[in-house]
Amino acid sequence: METDISVTPKVAQILKVFLEDHEQPRYGFELMQLTGQPSGTAYPILATLERAGWIESRQEDVDPAKAGRPRRRIYVITPDGAALATIKLEALSEAYRPPMRPQLRPQGGTT
Template sequence: MTDPTLRVLDAFLSEYPNALAGADFINSVRIFSGTLYPILDRLERAGWIEGKWEEISPSDAKRPRRRYYSLTGSGRIAAIRAINERDSMTPDRRGRGLPIHQGGV
């Protein structure tokens, strides 16, 4: 699992059970949208997170709708395991990626 994916999972766990929009991750995790949205897509397809569009009228809000993401129950367990595994690694091996966990992330 890549370092950016682990940072996204860390943000989810820090804000659990709150749902987060893409801008929340870009500001807190400091990764660009070209990296973030593929990570969110993979996590959603694996069942670790669930995404929902907010129910607003873009013309009334004068902005595009936001998609909010939240950890699923199984995603929370998997995220905790992934973060714990990362934290148990020696500093020289961090950032080189971890094995892919079940769920295909």
């Protein structure tokens, strides 16, 4: 499994959706709606995450005629993917956290 995926803000948005509920299967259009990303952004990210083993996909098990729509590709985050995503998102959050500023005391000086 490749662990050195570049977690950009757009990748982070998709990972965050998966981490909200590790057990919840997701499909591409749903991820596009939840993140506001177009298909040309979301699907390449999903492909990268799948190649790295962070997520897995399968065809939805429905009869298209009965469902009235084509089968969807369903994505789920793997346990290793969830662990790595959590670590990467924490690092990304830390990188964008503003520096702490000293607080002024009422008598002057800093804490």
